[in-house]
Amino acid sequence: MAARHHRHRRIGSSFYFVFLDSSLVPPADGKLRGEGATGELWAVHGGGFYHPVKYAVRPPTLPPHLHWFYWEAYSTWLSGFALFTVLYLWNAGTFWSTAT
Numbered sequence: 001m002a003a004r005h006h007r008h009r010r011i012g013s014s015f016y017f018v019f020l021d022s023s024l025v026p027p028a029d030g031k032l033r034g035e036g037a038t039g040e041l042w043a044v045h046g047g048g049f050y051h052p053v054k055y056a057v058r059p060p061t062l063p064p065h066l067h068w069f070y071w072e073a074y075s076t077w078l079s080g081f082a083l084f085t086v087l088y089l090w091n092a093g094t095f096w097s098t099a100t
Helices: 002-023 030-034 070-089
Strands: 037-040 043-045 048-050 053-055
Touching: 002 070, 030 037
Parallel strands: none
Antiparallel strands: 037 053, 043 048
């Protein structure tokens, strides 16, 4: 069960970051802008407040625990390409238009 939940988080991460990137606004805090922050978002979920900040370049300091979404993005790309292969490349004839 845990593995299935983790797999869904991978795909959900892609949707979350698409939402996040499209919802960012320029940082209101001048200190954040001075550190290279290009966007921020305030959100509430599950009784807690979240404040993700996007940096265009490496921020001045990084926390000791930094999560990289490497495998989440990679598995989303692979599953999307596999779906494309199955639906289009193997059945390309169904997408052809034949004008008579």
